[in-house]
Amino acid sequence: MAELTREQKVEFLKTIITIRRFEEKTIQLYQVAKIWGYLHPYVGEEAIAAGTCAAIKKSDYIISTHRGHGHSIAKGADLNRMMAELLGKSTGYCKGRGGSMHIADTELGMLGANGIVGGGIPISVGAGFSCKMEAQGRVTVCFFSDGAANNGVFHEALNMASVFTLPVIYVCENNMYAISMSACESISCKDIANRASSYDMPGVIVDGSDPEAVYGVVSSAVARARSGKGPSLIEAKTYRFGGHHPNDPAEYRDKKEVEYYKSEKDPVINYKKKLIDEKILNEEEIKMMEEKIKKAVEDSVRFAEESPEPQLERFLEEVKSI
Amino acid sequence: MREIEYREAIREAVIEEMNMDPKVFLIGEDIGKYGGAFRAYKGLLDMYGEDRVINTPISEGAIIGAGMGAAITGYRPVSELMFIDFSTLAMDQIVNQAAKIRYMTGDNLRCPLVIRTQGGAGRGVAAQHSQSLEAWFYHVPGLKVVMPATPYDVKGLLKTAIRDDNVVMFIEHKMIYLLKGPVPEEEYTIPFGVADIKRQGTDVTIFAYSNMVYKSLEAAAELENYGISAEVFDPRTLVPLDEDALIASVKKTGRLVVVTEACERGSVASDVAAKVSLKAFDWLDSPVKIVAGLNTPIPYNSTLEQASIPHKADIVNAVKEVMGI
Numbered sequence: 206m207a208e209l210t211r212e213q214k215v216e217f218l219k220t221i222i223t224i225r226r227f228e229e230k231t232i233q234l235y236q237v238a239k240i241w242g243y244l245h246p247y248v249g250e251e252a253i254a255a256g257t258c259a260a261i262k263k264s265d266y267i268i269s270t271h272r273g274h275g276h277s278i279a280k281g282a283d284l285n286r287m288m289a290e291l292l293g294k295s296t297g298y299c300k301g302r303g304g305s306m307h308i309a310d311t312e313l314g315m316l317g318a319n320g321i322v323g324g325g326i327p328i329s330v331g332a333g334f335s336c337k338m339e340a341q342g343r344v345t346v347c348f349f350s351d352g353a354a355n356n357g358v359f360h361e362a363l364n365m366a367s368v369f370t371l372p373v374i375y376v377c378e379n380n381m382y383a384i385s386m387s388a389c390e391s392i393s394c395k396d397i398a399n400r401a402s403s404y405d406m407p408g409v410i411v412d413g414s415d416p417e418a419v420y421g422v423v424s425s426a427v428a429r430a431r432s433g434k435g436p437s438l439i440e441a442k443t444y445r446f447g448g449h450h451p452n453d454p455a456e457y458r459d460k461k462e463v464e465y466y467k468s469e470k471d472p473v474i475n476y477k478k479k480l481i482d483e484k485i486l487n488e489e490e491i492k493m494m495e496e497k498i499k500k501a502v503e504d505s506v507r508f509a510e511e512s513p514e515p516q517l518e519r520f521l522e523e524v525k526s527i
Numbered sequence: 528m529r530e531i532e533y534r535e536a537i538r539e540a541v542i543e544e545m546n547m548d549p550k551v552f553l554i555g556e557d558i559g560k561y562g563g564a565f566r567a568y569k570g571l572l573d574m575y576g577e578d579r580v581i582n583t584p585i586s587e588g589a590i591i592g593a594g595m596g597a598a599i600t601g602y603r604p605v606s607e608l609m610f611i612d613f614s615t616l617a618m619d620q621i622v623n624q625a626a627k628i629r630y631m632t633g634d635n636l637r638c639p640l641v642i643r644t645q646g647g648a649g650r651g652v653a654a655q656h657s658q659s660l661e662a663w664f665y666h667v668p669g670l671k672v673v674m675p676a677t678p679y680d681v682k683g684l685l686k687t688a689i690r691d692d693n694v695v696m697f698i699e700h701k702m703i704y705l706l707k708g709p710v711p712e713e714e715y716t717i718p719f720g721v722a723d724i725k726r727q728g729t730d731v732t733i734f735a736y737s738n739m740v741y742k743s744l745e746a747a748a749e750l751e752n753y754g755i756s757a758e759v760f761d762p763r764t765l766v767p768l769d770e771d772a773l774i775a776s777v778k779k780t781g782r783l784v785v786v787t788e789a790c791e792r793g794s795v796a797s798d799v800a801a802k803v804s805l806k807a808f809d810w811l812d813s814p815v816k817i818v819a820g821l822n823t824p825i826p827y828n829s830t831l832e833q834a835s836i837p838h839k840a841d842i843v844n845a846v847k848e849v850m851g852i
């Protein structure tokens with residue numbers, strides 16, 4: 206594979222930091238009840254979205270999960286419209302009807318976050334058929350996590366994607382927990398990637414804290430899919446830095462384990478350091494990048510707060526036709 | 528009498544039944560160390576161990592299937608679906624398998640399975656976590672459907688559900704787990720099919736279950752200001768339904784308002800309204816009215832979410848209408 210350019214690397218870092226700062230802000234807003242319902246931060250897992258979405262085109266599709274903000278941001282979503290959705294405003298991606306778990310946008314090729322664990326996996330089959338039938342070389346990336354790999358739909362979908370040679374890339378973000386359930390105790394094999402062999406597709410493991418590694422394996426899977434060779438399963442090993450949601454103290458996890466991942470596998474820390482070591486960016490440039498991102502996130506909050514609420518009368522009118 | 532939370536009442540019922548019958552066990556997602564999404568099973572893993580508190584992968588079809596398989600082979604499982612919305616992933620096991628097995632096999636196989644779950648809106652968790660789907664199960668022959676409103680009812684009915692030889696959909700409401708109410712220390716059970724009049728009245732019967740019982744009680748209190756005496760009728764179990772008591776109440780009051788959080792189309796409420804109109808028409812002084820949720824997926828935005836489910840004011844207005852004021 207071709208060497209990564211300086212621009213690509215800088216873009217990885219920018220995406221990773223943007224997701225991190227956006228998520229930190231949403232947690233703050235959740236704590237003051239400006240965002241409510243369910244919020245599942247992607248903190249710790251940013252490099253997977255950054256690496257994966259950099260390996261596909263704007264015209265390709267992604268299918269996301271309940272922990273989906275990072276996928277949308279990496280696919281190029283507008284932070285303003287995302288934040289507005291989280292605040293339930295009419296300017297949000299779903300006009301305030303969906304909230305955190307349902308962000309979707311046709312133009313972005315973002316076919317939807319999902320409140321149902323595994324709910325997006327079968328949809329990838331249809332998106333895959335669509336990509337195959339229109340024959341424009343388009344592919345679908347389907348994100349899901351370890352917990353979803355235990356639901357029946359995972360098996361049905363991967364089997365079909367394989368049987369029909371669909372251009373779908375399954376990206377399993379194995380963050381080791383499904384709420385309190387540890388992956389080791391709930392998955393019949395050591396690695397989810399092993400399950401690929403049951404469906405006669407490549408199964409690859411990658412370090413999910415390394416955007417370049419993720420970019421590499423996804424690029425190969427995308428090339429395979431575009432050339433008509435069918436689906437792949439990628440398992441990105443990662444870690445959810447916080448609880449399942451902001452109110453979950455995550456007491457079921459070992460403190461040492463949490464500390465290990467936070468100190469050794471933080472994509473923000475590690476990738477900053479890497480770019481400094483490689484002399485791609487210096488401290489000053491990173492600081493400027495951070496400031497720009499901070500401003501963009503703050504702007505998104507202002508945009509969301511100043512945006513109008515959905516109109517009640519209009520809602521009541523629309524309901525009549527449902 | 529002491530007062531305990533709804534979720535504590537659930538926990539007590541489960542503990543009492545597990546202590547009494549070694550065949551009772553629990554199975555579901557995050558019910559181990561986590562103690563269940565609403566913490567109703569707090570500490571039970573330590574008390575009963577992993578053989579009787581089985582923490583599962585996210586595999587709803589298999590959670591119900593496991594319950595059924597154990598039930599037809601001599602156990603009394605309580606399978607948990609974290610949200611009623613996820614019953615969609617287990618529908619074959621619930622509807623085609625568990626609900627029918629006893630009848631279909633000529634009573635050869637019995638399936639004493641409780642499916643504990645919860646539904647309802649109010650927490651901003653949007654369209655896939657807020658539904659009221661009881662009508663689906665109400666519709667299927669072979670399932671009992673229980674929807675308790677109070678800590679007292681939930682404890683007594685859960686004990687009965689666990690002892691029942693049939694499949695019971697035990698549907699709680701996410702907004703009432705922390706609500707406190709009187710529950711005696713002594714053991715008791717509540718039979719299925721016996722309604723509870725939550726408030727006596729003479730002018731109008733308000734039929735309400737689950738969280739809507741509370742909104743109906745608030746409405747009844749306000750209606751006093753208009754000199755209207757409203758009876759709040761809580762069926763507690765939808766299948767079997769205490770039709771005799773309902774007809775008796777309507778005969779007494781002459782008016783009926785049926786309240787449900789679910790959307791009206793194809794709802795339990797429209798069925799109850801039809802039943803009463805068919806069976807007690809001559810006793811009605813005015814047409815039955817239904818207060819229901821709107822026909823919409825539940826929106827995230829709080830104003831819209833609240834607008835999509837009934838409130839005290841909607842019930843008050845409906846009662847005023849049937850009273851002709």
Ligand SMILES: Cc1ncc(C[n+]2csc(CCOP(=O)(O)OP(=O)(O)O)c2C)c(N)n1
Binds near residue numbers: 272321353380
């Ligand atoms: C079908 C279904 N079952 C259960 C849930 C409740 N639930 C929400 S998130 C979650 C854990 C998901 O774990 P995983 O797929 O590993 O994703 P993660 O949260 O770790 O990103 C569960 C059990 C759900 N939303 N949908």
